[in-house]
Amino acid sequence: MLDLKKYGIEMWPEEKIVAFRKALLDWYDKNKRDLPWRRSKDPYAIWVSEIMLQQTRVDTVIPYYERFLHHLPTIKDLAQAEEEVILKLWEGLGYYSRVRNMQKAAQQMMADYGGRFPQAHAEIASLKGIGPYTAGAIASIAFDLPEPAVDGNVMRVLSRLFEVDYDIGLPANRKIFQALMEELIDPQRPGDFNQALMDLGSDIESPVNPRPEDSPVKDFSAAYLNGTMDKYPIKAPKKKPLPVAYQAFIIRNQHNQFLLEKNTDQGLLAGFWSFPLLEKGEEQDQQVSLFELAEAPVQPDLRQSFSDSYGLNVDWQEQEFTRVQHIFSHRKWQIELTEGLVKNDTVFSQRQTMWVAVEDFHRFPFAKPQQKMWESYQKKAANK
Incomplete structure (x- = not known):
């Protein structure tokens, strides 16, 4: 057991912990959201929802969740599904390694647990x-195991409850919040307790525009009582994403089919x-700004590189x-998008490509960049 005093945290006496649990769960019972995964105790369904909810808003997840379980209702269905099927079901959610790992975990459960979800915490964590x-x-x-579920929402609430002076963004500090939750979690209703803290952190104690006066546990919150809510949680700013410029090639043949390419990288x-893409480079490696680079006309050498790579004679x-x-x-x-037409549509390339009519696009998994490229193309086509 982690010694919280070493981190400047004094745990409450038992009677205060009990009172905190009651205040939190009473609020949850009156205010919990009616969500489809909360109507089930099926660990498979709960697992699907929890993976989808990582980095994704609840209202976005609901239709994905329902569609996923409709097409893949069991662990066996997920384990045996074709990759393009699971990617299509996940299309638009992002973080696609999540669903690939889900399939690998489903295959683990088929091999090691007879297609059943393991019930021991250590076995679940091994998936x-x-x-x-x-x-x-x-x-x-x-x-109903008294196991903490510590996410960003929970750490935010705990930081304010105990004025935790440690960065919640550093993985090494997670053990502090895990130890706090091990003391606080309600052994009779652990699942509801975890979900109540998640709900509290995502709404009333959200990272933007929190409403501390409305919190059901404000009388337990050191930050609220001491007027330090603005200080907590402590979190260093994220590094800005590295800008990279691409050229997309929207190529049509004489049958009004578009050239699509499968990303075979890992x-x-x-x-x-997606439409074929060639990378222009990273901003830091260029002599011009990314904005200027992306706005510039398509360079002849990029068009030539495309023609050479795909063996196509393109009318740009x-x-x-x-x-x-x-x-x-x-x-x-x-x-940046550029359009081209071809008469001879034989592709001389080792890449995995296909000519696809618009009415067949729905059969292919498109990630968000491809969806945005297609929207941009359609807008221009509509205004011609």
């Missing part, structure tokens, strides 16, 4: 892609289809499209 937070959430909500957006169209921007956690893509 691919399941970290301490997700393991605690599943264990507490599905199996990194970002692996397995997704001098159309101007709205530049596309998409921000990942560590990259900011700026994408």
Whole structure:
């Protein structure tokens, strides 16, 4: 057990802990949101929701959650699904390694647990892609185990309750909040307790425009009582994503089909289809700003590089499209579009490409950058 006093934190006496649990759970019982995953104790369904909710808003997740469970209702279905099926179901949620890891975990459960979700916390935590937070959430909500689920929302609330002077963004400090939760969690209703703190942190004690006066536990909050709410939680600013410029090539053949390419790399957006892309470079490696770079006319050598790489004789169209921007956690893509027509559509390339009619686009998983590129193209086409 971590000694919280070493971190300047004095744990409450038992009677105060009990009173805190009651105040929090009474509020939760009256104000909890009616969410589809809260109507189930199925660990598979709870797991799907928890993975989807990472870095994604609740209202965005609901239709994805319902569609995912409709198409893949069991662990076995997920384990055996084709990669393009799971990517299509996840299309637009981002952080695609999450769903790939889910499939690997489902395959683990098929191999090691007979297709059933393990009930022990340590076994849940051993599954691919399941970290301490997700393991605690599943264990507490599905199996009523008194295991903390410590996410950013929970750390924010705890920081204010105890005036924790440690950066919540540093993984090394997570043990402090884990230890606090081990003391506070309600052993009778651990799942509700975890979800109540999550709800409190995402709404009343949100990172932007919190409403501390409305908090059901304000009388327990050292930061509220001491007037230090603005100080907590302590969190260093994130590094800005690195800007990278791309050129996208929207190529049509004589049958009005578009050239799509599958990303066969193992990194970002692996397995997704998009218009062919060539990287222009990172801003720091250029003599001009990214804005100037992205706004500049398509360089002849980029067009030639495309023609050489794909073995296509392209009739380039001098159309101007709205530049596309998409921000990942560590990259900011700026994408300039150019259009071309071909008569001979034989692609001489080792790349995985396909000519696809618009009415068949729905069969292919498109990540957000491709969706934005298509929207930009459609807007221009509509105004011709």
